[in-house]
Amino acid sequence: MADYLFIEVDLPKQRKCISIARRCGWSSYEAVGRLVEFWGWLTVQPIELLDDKETGALVDVDVDALVDAGVGACEFFAAMIDAGWLAVGEVRGKPSVLIPRFNSWLSKTAKARVRKNLRQRLWRQGVDNVDGNVDGGVGASVDGGVGASKEVRGKSKEERKKGRREAVSEPLDLNAITYPPGFDTPEVRLCIVAWAKYKRRRREAYKSPASQFSSQLRRPDWGGNPDAFCAAVDYSITQNYQGIHPNGRGSTKLTPRNNPGVDYDPDTPCKPV
Numbered sequence: 001m002a003d004y005l006f007i008e009v010d011l012p013k014q015r016k017c018i019s020i021a022r023r024c025g026w027s028s029y030e031a032v033g034r035l036v037e038f039w040g041w042l043t044v045q046p047i048e049l050l051d052d053k054e055t056g057a058l059v060d061v062d063v064d065a066l067v068d069a070g071v072g073a074c075e076f077f078a079a080m081i082d083a084g085w086l087a088v089g090e091v092r093g094k095p096s097v098l099i100p101r102f103n104s105w106l107s108k109t110a111k112a113r114v115r116k117n118l119r120q121r122l123w124r125q126g127v128d129n130v131d132g133n134v135d136g137g138v139g140a141s142v143d144g145g146v147g148a149s150k151e152v153r154g155k156s157k158e159e160r161k162k163g164r165r166e167a168v169s170e171p172l173d174l175n176a177i178t179y180p181p182g183f184d185t186p187e188v189r190l191c192i193v194a195w196a197k198y199k200r201r202r203r204e205a206y207k208s209p210a211s212q213f214s215s216q217l218r219r220p221d222w223g224g225n226p227d228a229f230c231a232a233v234d235y236s237i238t239q240n241y242q243g244i245h246p247n248g249r250g251s252t253k254l255t256p257r258n259n260p261g262v263d264y265d266p267d268t269p270c271k272p273v
Contacts, residue, residue: 005039006105006114007032016083023079034076035085041071042099043106048091054227056102060094104227117190172196176210183217183226191233195244198237221246 011017012028021031047056063077080086087098104110174189192213199205206212222228228246236244 003043005036007036016085019083020079024075034072038071039106047102049103054101054103056099057091058097059091061097062095063088063097066097117186120190170208172209178214180217182224185226187230188226191230195233216244
């Protein structure tokens with residue numbers, strides 16, 4: 001199977017794309033084709049992630065080298081730099097071409113993340129030929145068992161206790177959450193589902209999930225960036241944190257009651273090992 005790219009469906013109508021097209025004397029559709037060609041070329045180059053784990057860098061490469069490689073003209077790259085889709089700088093004292101948000105859109109990690117999210121969505125929808133129970137049940141309904149049945153005959157003592165604990169929690173309704181601008185995306189919703197599942201495993205389910213997540217999404221820690229929220233969710237799950245925290249700021253506060261003794265694979269933090 002050939003490699004692929006993720007592009008937004010309204011790319012030909014976006015202001016930055018139109019600006020590039022005008023500067024280079026192209027139609028917006030030709031500009032999209034040139035961008036896709038350049039981005040595709042980038043995916044097979046030795047890109048180095050910088051310390052922010054988001055920006056990619058072609059080290060010891062300048063714009064002239066890109067022109068010599070035949071992937072675009074000087075005016076095209078100047079227009080991309082003005083649009084903020086490309087930058088120039090230095091890495092370890094060497095001239096470098098920088099690609100903002102490379103790890104979110106063009107890296108193999110980004111593609112694997114989207115494929116995983118797609119498999120989870122299809123599994124939840126009951127689509128056949130999905131690769132088994134994705135992530136050990138992460139794709140399962142978050143609401144399953146919330147508001148447990150009052151019928152307890154035939155259940156063990158532990159099952160009855162668990163039912164009473166879960167009955168105090170409201171079901172998670174993703175549409176009832178108030179999302180800040182730019183946060184109502186499939187990726188953010190999947191992160192919310194993953195965190196809700198994680199809290200239930202710790203026996204700390206939110207009583208009012210919609211209210212709790214509405215407050216979490218408005219926190220200034222994310223700087224208005226939904227990717228920062230998702231990264232914090234993944235990191236907090238891998239570190240077994242009690243709350244959602246950016247790297248290095250969390251607290252586990254584990255007790256025999258809320259630590260079910262589940263280990264997590266750091267590459268897929270929602271998956272029990």
